[in-house]
Amino acid sequence: MQALFAQLLIGLINGSFYALLSLGLAVIFGMLNIINFAHGALYMMGAFCAYFLLNALGLGYWWALILTPLAVGLFGMLLELTVLRRIKTLDHIYGLLLTFGIALVIQGVFLNYFGSSGLPYAVPKLLAGGxxxxxxxxPIYRGWVVVFSLLMCILTWYLIERTTLGSYLRAATENPALVRAFGINVPRMITLTYGFGVGLAGLAGVLSAPINQVRPLMGADLIVVVFAVVVIGGMGSILGSIITGFALGILEGLTKYFYPEASNSVIFVFMVLVLLVKPTGMTGRAI
Structure with a gap:
């Protein structure tokens, strides 16, 4: 039973990262209609940002939780202003290909300077032990990751679905001309939304650094699974991404205990089954 509970804990931790990353993807697609394949690279940048803050500036984990999402979010806003805005009226495939190219460039730069081996990032003393x-x-830190990720997911859902700002964001995607008539700067809102979505990826990178080490390819290893989570939950569905992320993390953990050989493919098998029944995902809308 201890082995089973250990695998469930691993599944919950993986589910926390799946939920945070897929939530950021869902926010970006739901608000901007961009399939952001650079999300994994920005997640990796979040982990490296935490590493640089610690080793170059002496700022530890708690500062990284605050500063890293801001730094990655600002970088994402710069991407949106200079590159992504030029293709917003084109088909979704152009955004996917462009962000895929951006991801390869970012990963190539970090691989060139740091290689493929992992860099250690210590667990903060306050959360050490078990x-x-x-x-x-x-382990206290792993419990913290699950609780904090769930809290951030709930706060993001509340912001998008239950506040006036969230209603403005949703309205701007459906009828931007009408929203402009109320004096709201829609392009600025879109830029801030993209920054917020990639900031969630940076936050996930900070949470991941003490567990998975800091590696240039850590995002590439995860992004395909995260996209499967988004597709299963429904493209653009905030609540669907949260529930599906945690649920599939648990499913993966149970599979590792009962049938380890299928643990790497169970999420994709489940995705195929869901899409056969409901092509838009469990709670999503048509692209």
Whole structure:
């Protein structure tokens, strides 16, 4: 039973990263209609930003949680202003190909300077150690990742679905001319939304650094799975991405316990089954 609970914990941790990353993708697609394949590279940049803050400036984990999403978000806003805005009226495939190219460039730069090996990032002292729950040993940091990720997902859902700002964002995607008539700067709102979405990827990178180390290809290893999560939950669905991310992380953990050989493909098998029944995903809309 301890092995089963350990795999469930690993599944919850992976699900936390799946949920945060797919949430950022869902925000960007739902608000901007951009399929952002650079999301994995920006997640990797978040981990490296935390590493640089610690080793170059002496700013630890807690500062990185605040500063890294801002830095990655600003970089994403620059991308949107200089590159992505030029293709916003074109078909989705152009945005996918362009962001895929951006991801390759970013990964190539980091690979050239740091190689493919991982760089260590220590767990913050406040979250070091663990707690024995009787049925399993729970590392405090991993428990923190699950709780904090869930909290950020809920706050993002509330911001988009239950606030006036969120209603403006949704309205701007459906009828930008009408929103402009109310005196709202729609292009600026789109830029800020893209920055917020990639900022979530940077935040996930900081959370991941003490667990998975800091590697140039850490985003490339994860982005395909995250896209599968987004497709299953429904493209552009905020709530669908959150629920599907955590649920598929748990499913992956259970598969590793009961049938390890299928753990790397179970999410994609589930994606195929969902798309056969409902091509738009469980809670999504047609692209």
């Amino acid at each position: 707690v024995h729950l009787g049925f399993m040993y729970l």
